[in-house]
Amino acid sequence: MFAKILMFLIGFCVFVPVAVWAVPLPREIVSVSLMTDEYLVNLVPAQRILALSRDADNSELSNITQQAREVRGRARMNIEQLLKLSPDLVLAPDWADQDSVKFLQSQGIRVIVVPTPHTWAQVLALVSQLGQELGAETRARQWLAKLNNQVKQLKRVRHEVTLSKAQRPSFLEYDEWGSSMSKGTLWPDIIRLAGVLNAGESLQPGAWGYAPLSLERLLELNPDWLVLPSEEALKQFGELSWLKHLQADPLFSQLSAVKHNRLLFLPERWKTATSPYILQAALAIQHAAYPNFS
Numbered sequence: 001m002f003a004k005i006l007m008f009l010i011g012f013c014v015f016v017p018v019a020v021w022a023v024p025l026p027r028e029i030v031s032v033s034l035m036t037d038e039y040l041v042n043l044v045p046a047q048r049i050l051a052l053s054r055d056a057d058n059s060e061l062s063n064i065t066q067q068a069r070e071v072r073g074r075a076r077m078n079i080e081q082l083l084k085l086s087p088d089l090v091l092a093p094d095w096a097d098q099d100s101v102k103f104l105q106s107q108g109i110r111v112i113v114v115p116t117p118h119t120w121a122q123v124l125a126l127v128s129q130l131g132q133e134l135g136a137e138t139r140a141r142q143w144l145a146k147l148n149n150q151v152k153q154l155k156r157v158r159h160e161v162t163l164s165k166a167q168r169p170s171f172l173e174y175d176e177w178g179s180s181m182s183k184g185t186l187w188p189d190i191i192r193l194a195g196v197l198n199a200g201e202s203l204q205p206g207a208w209g210y211a212p213l214s215l216e217r218l219l220e221l222n223p224d225w226l227v228l229p230s231e232e233a234l235k236q237f238g239e240l241s242w243l244k245h246l247q248a249d250p251l252f253s254q255l256s257a258v259k260h261n262r263l264l265f266l267p268e269r270w271k272t273a274t275s276p277y278i279l280q281a282a283l284a285i286q287h288a289a290y291p292n293f294s
Contacts, residue, residue, distance in 0.1 A: 024088070026048070026087075026088045028086075029049050029091065030050050030082065030085055030087040031090075032075055032076055032090065033055075033091075035114065036114050038064050039091075039275055043136040043140060044136050049071045049073075051074055053075065054074045060267055061268050062269055063270075077097060089112065090104060091111075094116055096113070101113060112133060114126070117274055118184060118185065120278075123186070123278070127147075147276050151193065151279070157195065157290055158195030158286075168195065168196050169196050169225055169262075170225065171196050171224070171227055171264075171285055171289070174227065174228060175228075178213060178214065179206070181200075182203045182205040182210065184208070184209025187209075190281045191282075193279070194285040195289070196225075196286070215251040216251065218255065222255060222256050223257055224256060225264055226263050232267065233267065264284070264285065266285075
């Protein structure tokens, strides 16, 4: 089993066809997605970053708004714009248009296609791998040490709580599109790190790891805690009325979480991150579940 996990992580990490020693240290880097932004600003100084994605400034989605202020440029996966910027490295997510990636490479622009992590182990592997690719091994090690300390804090609380596994509270995420984060997202690992139960473990994921979830099915699962979008997120997505309609539904009022006022409103930047910032979601969930320990 260990050998299989090791081989999977190795396969996940190898995403650049050129050896690190064969290319010069990139000093004019462009990131075209929020995911790659959040790794990049923690690994290299702002002086080496030519541009970040436009979402870097969005306080509901981005965990790096302060660091983003130190970088002037903003970019997206647009061939004309990127050719004009002429970076020596572009960080692109694996869902970026592959034809655009190939064209940029044909024009002599180095592109690293960064795989979206689906587990905490893959998040950590990505920090290490990008540290090597960017010539930022020291910063990567320092960041990993900090993350390890945060995980130790979560683990300490999990061990101090004397409840058996079956007695621990269950949590379920529910969004304005009538779906729940499930397998294929980092949500299961957020729940595991927090030391609580995943009420949606049986849900079958649809596109992007989100499982369709009706109110009837939600009532069947009946979690102890319900994790909902923040008011700011609902405003941004034009869905502010969704919560009012939800609260007015008789089925919603029957939920145990509603009856006991166990509603946790988390910002999108924590629960939907594909970077180490998911630890903030785990910490918030753990504090809600075990306020006397965390």
